[in-house]
Amino acid sequence: MQRNFSKTHVLLAAAFFVSLGLLYSYFRDSFSPISFCQPCIQPDNDFNELEKEMEQIKGIKHSEHCKKDSWKIGELLMQSGLKYAQPSTQTGRTDINAVTNWNAPLVWEGTFDPVVIDAIYKKMDPRVAVVVFAVGKYTRFLKAFIETGEKFFLVGFNVTYYIHTDRENEVPKVALGKGRKITTVPVPSANRWQDVVLGRMKWATLTIEKTIRNEADYLFMMDIDSVFYSRFGAESLSRLSAVLHRGYYKNTPREKFPYERRPESKAYIPAEEGDYYYTAAVWGGYLGDMYKLVKYCYEMSEEDTKNKIEAVWQEESHLNKYLLYNKPTKVLSPEYLWSDYDKVPADIKVVRISQLVKNYAEVRPNGGN
Numbered sequence: 001m002q003r004n005f006s007k008t009h010v011l012l013a014a015a016f017f018v019s020l021g022l023l024y025s026y027f028r029d030s031f032s033p034i035s036f037c038q039p040c041i042q043p044d045n046d047f048n049e050l051e052k053e054m055e056q057i058k059g060i061k062h063s064e065h066c067k068k069d070s071w072k073i074g075e076l077l078m079q080s081g082l083k084y085a086q087p088s089t090q091t092g093r094t095d096i097n098a099v100t101n102w103n104a105p106l107v108w109e110g111t112f113d114p115v116v117i118d119a120i121y122k123k124m125d126p127r128v129a130v131v132v133f134a135v136g137k138y139t140r141f142l143k144a145f146i147e148t149g150e151k152f153f154l155v156g157f158n159v160t161y162y163i164h165t166d167r168e169n170e171v172p173k174v175a176l177g178k179g180r181k182i183t184t185v186p187v188p189s190a191n192r193w194q195d196v197v198l199g200r201m202k203w204a205t206l207t208i209e210k211t212i213r214n215e216a217d218y219l220f221m222m223d224i225d226s227v228f229y230s231r232f233g234a235e236s237l238s239r240l241s242a243v244l245h246r247g248y249y250k251n252t253p254r255e256k257f258p259y260e261r262r263p264e265s266k267a268y269i270p271a272e273e274g275d276y277y278y279t280a281a282v283w284g285g286y287l288g289d290m291y292k293l294v295k296y297c298y299e300m301s302e303e304d305t306k307n308k309i310e311a312v313w314q315e316e317s318h319l320n321k322y323l324l325y326n327k328p329t330k331v332l333s334p335e336y337l338w339s340d341y342d343k344v345p346a347d348i349k350v351v352r353i354s355q356l357v358k359n360y361a362e363v364r365p366n367g368g369n
């Protein structure tokens with residue numbers, strides 16, 4: 001009797017808490033200042049923890065630092081009266097595939113109308129953060145990167161360049177467009193270029209937590225030794241956008257991708273798996289999703305270090321592992337990162353940004369390739 005009694009109580013209590021939970025999740029969605037802030041708080045528990053911490057430290061409520069309550073990320077609104085060519089269901093490029101097998105867009109010149117896509121994203125008026133690292137002699141690349149970025153990168157959008165450097169006095173003064181700025185983030189020097197690369201994930205994680213989280217909706221990670229040659233616009237924006245590595249985008253069987261192949265590494269991908277090989281020189285997405293991914297690369301490389309292994313292409317290996325099991329929502333063609341070294345083939349109609357020919361021995365602290 002006694003036992004049955006307590007069983008009933010336990011059941012009642014359980015039912016009570018379950019309905020409380022249901023009520024809470026129902027009302028939380030209807031009360032939160034709709035989805036604009038979603039990228040900041042969305043899928044990651046760590047990020048929610050961080051939110052709470054920041055609330056305690058700074059007294060800032062999430063809803064306060066998110067300025068545009070009405071902004072609903074992912075909603076594709078367009079004004080009336082816009083003039084542009086009618087889209088066709090029959091004609092388009094036939095020399096490339098414009099969709100992945102998980103139905104995400106594969107973005108090439110000729111698969112979007114810049115007028116339409118800019119109009120849609122201008123309505124959201126997102127704040128875009130660009131995280132770059134210019135450590136040691138790499139500061140020499142800053143001027144051309146920013147100057148050409150001002151000409152071609154998300155022109156008309158609000159962009160902040162977060163320049164991580166150990167030589168603050170070498171950050172050039174460049175004339176910036178309206179709504180665009182430079183924030184310099186001091187970082188210590190490193191002795192090996194591999195440490196610079198892996199340190200990037202750590203510093204980017206910290207900068208997002210400290211600064212960017214209050215200042216941006218989208219975030220791009222980019223290599224500084226590049227210049228923009230042509231439009232790099234709103235067609236690149238999505239929850240998670242990754243760029244096909246120019247060296248492996250055509251006719252490379254997946255087992256030949258330079259993924260990490262040693263099972264001892266966290267970046268391990270078996271020979272019979274893989275979609276594409278993505279570059280780590282340009283990647284972007286919603287702030288919350290990028291935070292999660294950057295932190296993942298940081299933590300996985302820390303794990304590897306503990307186990308006395310370094311992934312073959314450092315963060316790029318971890319990035320590729322993540323993107324295999326967390327598919328990107330847009331895949332950008334190699335137009336979104338070509339190289340001055342390489343001949344431009346016929347299917348690359350536009351080189352939007354390109355890595356510079358550089359003398360590695362001269363700019364890297366320990367030489368190398």
Ligand SMILES: *[C@@H]1O[C@H](CO)[C@@H](O)[C@H](O)[C@H]1NC(C)=O
Nearest residue numbers: 125126127157158178179180
């Ligand atoms: C973008 O920049 C302009 C000009 O500085 C400013 O008026 C506007 O509020 C900014 N938009 C956002 C979303 O911060």
